Amino acid sequence: MNQIEGVILDWAGTAVDFGCFAPVNVFVDIFKHAGIEVTMEEARGPMGMLKIDHIRAMLSLPRVSSLWEEKYGRAFNEEDVKKLYAEFEPALMASLSEYTNPIPGVIDTVEVLRSKGLKIGSTTGYTRSMMEVVISGAKAKGYGPDHVVTPDDTDSYGRPYPYMIYRNMEQLKLSAAWKVVKVGDTTSDIKEGVQAGVWSVGVAVGSSEMGLNEEEYQALSKSEKEAAIAKTKQVFMQHGADFTIETMTELPSLIERINRLLAEGRRPGCVK
Structure with a gap:
């Protein structure tokens, strides 16, 4: 079927560590x-x-x-x-x-995605030894993907090279790049997704690109939040993102939209 099979998430600023x-x-x-x-x-x-x-x-x-x-x-x-x-x-x-607290909405979103049969992979700019700390801390708080790939697994060829995404695809048995969604909070994440040929999605709230911790973000007025989100999304789109979302809670509905695009024969990079 022409549907998304897996989602590959970044770690800090996307899944854990609000603001990176x-x-x-x-x-x-x-x-x-x-x-x-x-x-x-x-x-x-x-x-x-x-x-x-x-x-x-x-x-x-x-x-x-x-x-x-x-x-x-x-x-x-x-x-x-x-x-x-x-x-x-x-x-x-x-x-x-x-800095291993899951970002609000991430745990519930991953549960929704898994209930739909999707695999959850992950990539990072951290080394394997760093990730051992993060994986353990996040797991104790309820978050854990199906697979983790670090630059140590790709001979130190990290982002923006696409190899960490390909390692996830191999391990999770994802059949085609255009059936994969990559979600991240930095321009390096976006470039990684674009170069891998997958759907590349930038998440704004909690991102390194926005650069605010949770308290700072919540202290903003509604209009200030809207401005910060719009500015962050614009940066992602300028670097080639197929889509942007405010928070991870929007991801399941976005994937439904992508599935409709796939049914029409659309592919990553051909949406704008």
Whole structure:
């Protein structure tokens, strides 16, 4: 049948850790220790990538690169990347267990999807050792996908490469890319889905792209929430998303819509 067979979810900012704060705070800290003040926006920009790639991308930002040259009298090199990552990993591991709460609506949504016979896969920018902490914490709170793939499983070729999605498809026996939906909260997630040829969906509320924790989001007025959601959705669409949703609770109805499109012979990338 021409219907969606599986959904592949990102972790931080999509399924757990509202606002994706576990890694962003550590990125800011390690650069500060190196004498470079980075903004939250600069720290969030490459979110979703393998974390050493994320550090490399931050160092490549024109402002950050310029600050590095001013401080050290030379351009950054791979040794610098490795030193920063060596500081990043233990710092993240020390706090990661505090950021495993499922985002509101995720557990119920996954139950609805499973009741419809869909498989639930997942990809991440975290390494396998990081994910062991996240998987354990999230499972204790009621969330767990059918399969988890990290960049460690794809020879460190993380997002935006499509390989983690393909590993999920292989393990979950999903028959075609156009029968798969990828949901994430960063532009790296969107690019991963686009390059894999699956339906690529961006979720706004709780996302790293929006960059607000749950308390900050709930404190917004109705109009402020609408503006933040619209801005976030626009970024996802600009990077190739097929669809955007406000929250995960909208996903089951979106999949029904995609199934209708599939019945008409439509495919990912051909909706706009």
